[in-house]
Every structure is written in structure tokens, then in C-alpha cells.
Amino acid sequence: MARQGIDKETTSQYVRQYGAKAEMLVQILQAIVMRHGWIPEQTIRQLADELNLSRADVYGVVNYYHDFRTEPPGNHVVKICQAEACQAMGSRALTDHACQSLGTDIHGTSEDVTLEPVYCLGNCACAPAVMIDGKTHGRVTTGRFDELVTGLKEGA
Amino acid sequence: MSVTRIYVPRETSAISVGADEVAIEIAREAKRTGARIALIRNGSWGASWLEPLVEVEVDGTRIAYGNVSPSDVGPLFAAGLVQGGEHERRLGPVNEIPYLIEQDRWTFWRCGLTDPLSLDDFRRHQGFNALEKAFADGPESVVDAVTKSGLRGRGGAGFPTGIKWRTVADTAADQKYIACNADEGDSGTFSDRMLMEGDPLGLIESMAIAGFAVGASKGYIYLRSEYPLTLSVLSRAIDVARDAGWLGNNIQGSGFDFDIELHLGAGSYVCGEETAMLESLEGKKGIVRYKPPLPAHEGLFGKPTVVNNVVTLGSVPNIVNLGGERYAQMGVNRSKGTLAFQLAGNIRRGGLVEKHFGLTLRELIDDWGGGTASGRPVKAVQVGGPLGAYLSEEQLDITLDYEAFGEIGAMIGHGGIVVFDETTNMAEQARFAMEFCAIESCGKCTPCRIGSTRGVEVIDRMIAGVDREENYDLLLELCDTMEAASLCAMGGMTPYPVRSVLKHFAEDFASSGDDR
Numbered sequence: 001m002a003r004q005g006i007d008k009e010t011t012s013q014y015v016r017q018y019g020a021k022a023e024m025l026v027q028i029l030q031a032i033v034m035r036h037g038w039i040p041e042q043t044i045r046q047l048a049d050e051l052n053l054s055r056a057d058v059y060g061v062v063n064y065y066h067d068f069r070t071e072p073p074g075n076h077v078v079k080i081c082q083a084e085a086c087q088a089m090g091s092r093a094l095t096d097h098a099c100q101s102l103g104t105d106i107h108g109t110s111e112d113v114t115l116e117p118v119y120c121l122g123n124c125a126c127a128p129a130v131m132i133d134g135k136t137h138g139r140v141t142t143g144r145f146d147e148l149v150t151g152l153k154e155g156a
Numbered sequence: 157m158s159v160t161r162i163y164v165p166r167e168t169s170a171i172s173v174g175a176d177e178v179a180i181e182i183a184r185e186a187k188r189t190g191a192r193i194a195l196i197r198n199g200s201w202g203a204s205w206l207e208p209l210v211e212v213e214v215d216g217t218r219i220a221y222g223n224v225s226p227s228d229v230g231p232l233f234a235a236g237l238v239q240g241g242e243h244e245r246r247l248g249p250v251n252e253i254p255y256l257i258e259q260d261r262w263t264f265w266r267c268g269l270t271d272p273l274s275l276d277d278f279r280r281h282q283g284f285n286a287l288e289k290a291f292a293d294g295p296e297s298v299v300d301a302v303t304k305s306g307l308r309g310r311g312g313a314g315f316p317t318g319i320k321w322r323t324v325a326d327t328a329a330d331q332k333y334i335a336c337n338a339d340e341g342d343s344g345t346f347s348d349r350m351l352m353e354g355d356p357l358g359l360i361e362s363m364a365i366a367g368f369a370v371g372a373s374k375g376y377i378y379l380r381s382e383y384p385l386t387l388s389v390l391s392r393a394i395d396v397a398r399d400a401g402w403l404g405n406n407i408q409g410s411g412f413d414f415d416i417e418l419h420l421g422a423g424s425y426v427c428g429e430e431t432a433m434l435e436s437l438e439g440k441k442g443i444v445r446y447k448p449p450l451p452a453h454e455g456l457f458g459k460p461t462v463v464n465n466v467v468t469l470g471s472v473p474n475i476v477n478l479g480g481e482r483y484a485q486m487g488v489n490r491s492k493g494t495l496a497f498q499l500a501g502n503i504r505r506g507g508l509v510e511k512h513f514g515l516t517l518r519e520l521i522d523d524w525g526g527g528t529a530s531g532r533p534v535k536a537v538q539v540g541g542p543l544g545a546y547l548s549e550e551q552l553d554i555t556l557d558y559e560a561f562g563e564i565g566a567m568i569g570h571g572g573i574v575v576f577d578e579t580t581n582m583a584e585q586a587r588f589a590m591e592f593c594a595i596e597s598c599g600k601c602t603p604c605r606i607g608s609t610r611g612v613e614v615i616d617r618m619i620a621g622v623d624r625e626e627n628y629d630l631l632l633e634l635c636d637t638m639e640a641a642s643l644c645a646m647g648g649m650t651p652y653p654v655r656s657v658l659k660h661f662a663e664d665f666a667s668s669g670d671d672r
Contacts, residue, residue: 023457025439030381030420064441064598066423067381083343084538087588088501088576089529119425119592121382122346124574125204125499125506126169134384138172 005040006032015050022051025061029068037077038069073114076152078102079131082117085124094128097142102149111153159192160238163211163218165268166197167353168385169346174225175208181229182210191238199354201268202508203255211250214240220250255505255524260486262494263471264347264510267354272389275396278357284402286473290365291410293476298369299325302472304480306492310347311337311428311465312540312569312645314558317472320462323452324370327460332372334363335437335456335463338379338386339421339428342541344572347496348466350508352379352386355470356393360403360416362469365476366462367414375416376456378433381423391418425542425596429644430463432598443598444644465570467496488514491557491568499525501538501574511556518552521575532577536585536661540569542592543649545656546576546585565652582661586654587615593650604647607638611654618665628665632658 014031018024028047032039039062048055062068080086080095095106095117104110106117123129126138132148140148164170164179179195186193203209206222210232213219219240221232228245235243247253250268261267270277278284290298303318324332336359340348352359363375379387394416397403405413424442426432431445434456455461471493475483483493491513497520499506504526511520517537521527528534536546545566547554554560561568576585590611597604611634618627635651642648657664 021439023437023439026422026436027419027439030422033422060441061439064424064443065421068422081343083592084542084585084588085344085500085572085574087585088574088580092584118382118423119596120341120343120345121168122340122349123169123172124344124346124501124572125503125508126172126207127501127506129172131382136168136172136385138169 005042006036008046011043011046012050015047020050020052022053022057025051025053025058026065029062029065033067033069038072041070074109074112076113076133077116078113078149078152079116079118079121080106081119081121081123081127081129081131083120085120086128089127091128094130094140094142094145098145101146102153113149113152159194161194161196161213162238163196163198163213164208165200166272166385166389167200167207168349168383169204170200170207170209171385173207177226178208178210178224178229181226185229185233186238189233191233193238196271198270199267199272200350201250201256202264202350202510203253203505204507205505206247209250212237212240218250220247220253221245222247255507255509259510260494260512261510262474262483262486263467264351264354264496264508265474266358267350270355272354272356273392273396275357275400282473282477283357284361286476287361287364287368287402288408289476290368291408291412295325295369295371298365298476301475301480302369305471305475305483306480306487306490307468307471307475307483308492308558309465310467310471310495310570312342312567314568317464317468320452320464321366321370323450324372324460324462327453329460331374331457331459332370333456333459333461334366334370334372334375335430335434335451335461336363336375336377336469337428337430337433337463337465338377339433340380340383340466340570341425341428342543342570342572344500344538344574345498345541345570346500347498347508347571349383349386351466351470351496352383353389356390357397358473359390359466359470360393360397362472363416364403364407364414365472366464366469368412370460370462372462373413373415375414376437377416377418378421378427378437379418380421387418387420394418424598425592426598426644426646429646432644433463434461441598443600444646446643467570486512488555488557490559495556495568495571497556497571497573499573499575502528502530502577503575504529513556513558515556516553517547517556517573520556520573521552525575528575528577530577530579532579534575535578535580536576536582538574538576538585538653539572540567541572542589543567543645543652544569544572545652546582546660547656548660551660565655567649567652582657582664583615583619586657587612587619589650589653590615593646597646601641601643601647603638603641604643604650607634607642607647608650610634611638611650624665628658628662
């Protein structure tokens, strides 16, 4: 994922793709985050200009939604479901294990792996659930978790 | 030698436990052994506990193999998988699995059966018949059928769909909208996702019917970002429908224009609330609106809007095909038709069970679910997502009926059923209810924004054994304030799980520390 900012032309391409309309702001930001992992300050300013919004409007939206990071994440993002169905299948213990195994707290990054909470992946019949770089895994035991993250830390 | 069809679901849960790897292994093994197969990525039947569930079609019968792992594939081929051969994973014909055949599949009947992205398969299984019937019968007749069906909103609130449609149909405007709420954020629920992944063309047909019935030419689907596979299936299905003239201008020469725009959420739970969703669709923060005006009068961009959940919409085609009365014959009291219950959490046979209202919760958990996955006794069951009450073991004989749940301070909501075993500390669950509200509150109203944080603090003091009785009373008072004064269900219903823990599991506060 891009640690540096996102260049002006790339941002403009997203705006053109979705249309330079205020109503597309969430969609444009989501497309940027899905591709680049975060929303740099410069991008916020540019989007405000191009969509004819105040910078405060764009900041407000960026701050409101959990998906919109304003800091670059690690190269890999591991999300562990913290919601009830997964709690019933041991997600609290799995989360503790993940923090130890990855050497970071939740919301933190270590060795290029970012650990985040997520509230439901819709995989509640195969709990506990974990999402790694956008792919959902079910029935994740601590052993399975370690298998899944081994490759990540080696700088894949 | 003819080609044997083998089905492996392309569905989030199945893939989360290895369906893609199994599919790859099947293709490789078929190549190696020279078996002529066609690999079809169907939706899931909903028996998630059996995933990955592989089916092989032999002489028109689909033979199921459950919990197939990639390493099973070689031995399965050796055992004659392509001919439906014996193997310890073999379950027999899929349409004889009791978990599936004893359901009332009204809305999910194509789910698992068909190739979700094949228009031909969809058409062979009545796809777009209801839309064609709607064109022939006229909009008025569709609204009538939906009203007669007694269908209520499956997103959680249970508002009568017919009344909503009638209101939008009767409101004059230059533009109206259908907004499909696919922001399925409640833990323990996945029915929207399964329907969208397993029968996306069915949802498209449903939205077009809704648009035709109320006079809307544009539909939006608001899909949560936690469902990336759904996004890919649904966007491809929209392209398939559009390319074949089932979306766009003058659909199939009917003179009716309708198209769908797919929007993604961005990880906000409260955007599942209809007015917050509309704000988000307009590109803004997902902050709840005051009602009135109702979305049916002034919804998206200030225009009359039908806001319906995925499963609500998905129930409509068969109501049009078979008549509202048929649907209303199922169920009990004012809870008509079927609900796609979702068995989740600590349960042996988790998955989706579409069944008419009127069963007891215990029947669902025991007969379908087979009890807990851990084998320990059930301690509590949360029904209806994070805002739903925790029911104790003694309450499980309650009938699944909106009003029956309402009477005991609980709700059926979107039909999610999350089972907890006896090892659960319910004080932690009450704390989580408040914590989740604090994390997800949109911040517009004070009882929700501040109350939830204060709630966590009060519960923490109770758990620590500080002035436990005073804090117990304070927490109940806080719950009353949040329920009475919050703008939407987020703050208004967070008290439900909290109160239920205080009422049925108060001893779990005492076990955590000494009262001082």
C-alpha cells in the first residue's frame, strides 16, 4: 500500500470515475481506501476542491466512517470480529492471542501487519471470523490464526 | 461420456472454510483423472455447518458431500465422486437433508439451487416471471398483493411493507426511489448476504417490481463494505441484467425504465438505520434524521423513497407469482409468512433456516441447531442483533412472533439467533452492549452519545464491586433515559440487552468482584 500520498491525477481519476458530485463522496473515499489503504491530508483538500465542498465537510465524512483511515496501515490488514456471535465462540481469547502473536495491540501495527477490530463479517454461523487483506476466514482457532498470519510477517 | 456437473458454493461462509481451495482441487483432480466435469459455483443452501458442501449431479439427482476439505478431494475422486460414490463425507441427495427439506423456502428457494450469475438458469427457475406478471397486472395489483400478504419489514422494525409502498405510490413526485438496505450490521445475521450471493438476480427483479409498483425509475443498493464477495457477485449480476435488457430504459419493451446503482457503506453500524443510510447514500456522514418527514414522503434527495431490507424485497416475487393470500396463510397472528432465521454463535448446526413464524425458539435451537457447538448447556440466546435482549434458558419456549417478543421486552429483528453456552459471563455482554453503542453512536442525540459511555462506566463499577446496588439502580435509570429520549433504535434499544442481563443474569455481576 502507498505510504506516500496519492498523486493529484490519481485522485482526479476517482472523481471522474464516480462523477464530481457531492453525493459520490463516500463512494470516492471508499474506492481510494480500498486501493490505497488510507486518505492523505492532501487528498482531502483536493476532493473538497473538486466536489465543491468545504474541507470541513470532507473531514467530517472521513472522520465519521471507520473504514476511512487517515494514517497508512501496514502492508497487511488483519481484522478480527468483535461482535456477539464471534464472542460466543471465543473471539475475546482469539483477539488476545492475535495481539500476542502479532506483537501489537488492536488498532496497532507491527512488522507491517495492522490489527483492527471489525463488528460482524456476516460469517456468524462459522465463528469466530477473521478478515485478512479483504478475505474472510471462518472457524478460526488460535492455531489456524497463526498459520494464516505466518506468511504476512515474512514481508510477503 | 457426458459432462458431470459439480457444485461448489461461491459464498462467503463456504469460502471462509475452504470452498475455493476445494474447487481448485476438484478441477485439478478432474484434469488428472480425465473426468469430464463442469464446475458450477452456486450459492449456499444455508447449511453453513456442512460447508464446504459439494454436490455432484448424477442422473438428475444432486448428491451432497459435506465438510469437504481440499485433502479430501483426491480420495473422493478415488471413491468415485463423479458417479456419486460412497465416502464418509457423502450425505446422500441434497434434497433429502432434513435440515433443508423441513424448511419453508419462499424467499430463498433458488439459493443453492442455481448458478447465481447465469441468466439462463435464473429464467429456467421462474426468474423475471413475477416482473412480467407485474407488467401485465399493473402497479395497483402489485401493491394490493403485497398489502394482502401481510409482509413486514425484515430489516428489524417489522413495518408493514404494503403500507410503505402504498404511501410512496400515492405521493406525487417527479422522481421516486427504491433504496435497498443491504447494510446488514447485526451480529448473528447473514441472510441478506446469502440472498445477494446466492440469488442476486432475484433481488434485482424484486427491486424492479417495487419500482414498477410505486412509480420509481431508480434504485439504490446500500451494501456494507464488510461483504467484498457480495459486492463482486452483485455488481456482476447487475451487469448481466442490464446487458440482457432487464435493467435500463424500456425494460423488455414494457415502457418501464428502471436502473440500479450499487453503493458501498464504510463500516458504520448506524447506517443500517434507514435515515442514516439515506444520508450516507447522499455522500454525507451517516447521521440519523428526525422523523417526520418519513422517507416515504421525503427520502433520498428529498424524494419519496421506499426503503426496504434485502429479504423484504426478496419475498416479493413469489407474492406476485402466487398471490398475497398464499403468503399470509403461513405464520401466526400478525407475523405472516416466513422469516429467514439465522442460527449463529455457539451452535452445532449453524446456518440459515427459512421457516414460517410460529415455531418456538427452542425448536429452532434444538431441532435445527442441535444445541451448542461446545456441547455445554445453553446459558443465553440473543435474538435480533446487538440491540436485542438476551433470553435465558427458561424463556426459550417463546413463540417466534413479533408481538410475543415485544411483550417480553425482546425483539425478533432481522432474525439473528446467537447462542451462548454456560461459560459466558453475561456482565461482559451487558458491558459490550453499551460499549458497542458508544463506538457506533452517530452522536446526534445526547442519550445515545453520552449515555452509552456512562453506561460502560457504571457497568465497570458494578463488575468491580463498587456500590453495586446504587449502580444497579443508576443503570436502570440510564436505560430508561436512553430508551425514552434517543432518536433512533441505536440508543433506544441498547437498553434491551442490558436490562435483560440485569433481570436474568444479575448473579454474573456478583461473581466478578466483592461488593464493597
